[in-house]
Amino acid sequence: MPLRESLLGLAQIGIPRATFYQWCELHASDGPGALEDRPSRPGRVWNRIPDDIRMRIDAPELSPRELAVRFTDEQGYFVSEASVYRLLKAHDLITSPAFIVVKAADTFHTKTTAPNQLWQTDFTYLKVIGWGWMYLSTVLDDFSRYIVSVIPDPRGVDGHEL
Known part of the structure; x- marks a missing residue:
């Protein structure tokens, strides 16, 4: 079938010319197997830590921020604090505050x-x-709410006499 007739037939069923040319290149380079259906999902999600990197986190007792900085410095691979937190939380390794x-x-x-x-x-x-500046010390009775004592101290913030 001539190329022109092929393109007209593809246009009638709604397949763009660019797709046809991609199919021709795939067929020429990798054979008929290259034209089989493939999943349309990306090969790597932008914020997912690869498994080999994930297993290299060796100090879960550190905070997510400390781990992210340490990992980036030592391994040369950037991992965000949020990704480290998500990973630690998935493995129940989030420590409570000290x-x-x-x-x-x-x-x-x-x-x-x-x-x-x-x-x-x-x-x-x-x-x-x-x-x-002066210090002011007040003593207040809790029941009556009256000020029992007021002691102004003329020593300033630096502790010297004004």
């Missing part, structure tokens, strides 16, 4: 029922115009 966060309660667990049972104190810096 510290425990304790949330403050809304109210104190032992309520005061009279003055002088519980005092609160606060230390802060104040900038007094014309004088400079």
Whole structure:
């Protein structure tokens, strides 16, 4: 069948000329087996760590960020922190933080029922115009909410007399 008739026939069934020419090149280079159907998925997903690289992560006790930096430095292959985290999580190797966060309660667990049972104190810096920085220490009665003591300290932030 002449080439022109082949192209007209392909156009009638909706196959572009570029596809036909690709088929001709495949057939010429690799034979009829090259024209068999292949999966259309990519050979490698852009954010997937190859298995041989995945098995080289040897210090799961480090944080994902530390592991990613160490791996990139030592192996010369970039692995993102998110990929390391995903990999560690898939193998149940995510460690809990080394510290425990304790949330403050809304109210104190032992309520005061009279003055002088519980005092609160606060230390802060104040900038007094014309004088400079001063420490201010206050003592507050928890029950009455009155300030029991105020102690301004003329020593500045650096600890020297102003």
